[in-house]
Amino acid sequence: MEIGESPIIRIAVPSEAPGGMDSARSGQFGRSPTFTIVDILDGSVNNVNVVANDPGDPSGWLSPVLLLGERMVDLVIVAGIDKRPLLHCLQAGIRVFAGEDRPDVRSVIDGFLEAELSPIGPDAMSVH
Numbered sequence: 001m002e003i004g005e006s007p008i009i010r011i012a013v014p015s016e017a018p019g020g021m022d023s024a025r026s027g028q029f030g031r032s033p034t035f036t037i038v039d040i041l042d043g044s045v046n047n048v049n050v051v052a053n054d055p056g057d058p059s060g061w062l063s064p065v066l067l068l069g070e071r072m073v074d075l076v077i078v079a080g081i082d083k084r085p086l087l088h089c090l091q092a093g094i095r096v097f098a099g100e101d102r103p104d105v106r107s108v109i110d111g112f113l114e115a116e117l118s119p120i121g122p123d124a125m126s127v128h
Contacts, residue, residue: 008041008046011040021104023036024103024104029082030064032055034052037049061082077112
């Protein structure tokens with residue numbers, strides 16, 4: 001999969017606190033307590049970081065999009081996302097994939113590496 005110019009693919013997964021590969025994935029993009037950010041290099045996990053999300057931020061759903069953009073995320077794998085944040089992710093160059101049937105971050109990343117996840121297009125209203 002070719003995303004961007006870098007050989008590293010940076011993936012964000014909305015996750016429950018404390019975040020990390022063994023944390024449960026969060027069911028909703030904007031209300032996720034954390035994002036586990038995973039760098040993939042040559043088809044393997046290269047680096048893992050966790051960033052806190054502020055679901056109470058007054059900017060609402062835009063806050064996580066900005067947070068991921070600041071961290072140069074290439075794609076986000078979600079269980080649920082509404083139309084506006086989906087469109088803003090796509091406009092920011094962040095691709096969105098569906099990973100609703102995966103219970104934890106590790107299984108979400110494994111699904112991506114095994115090409116089992118589907119991208120969500122700009123005409124999708126929501127994914128649940």
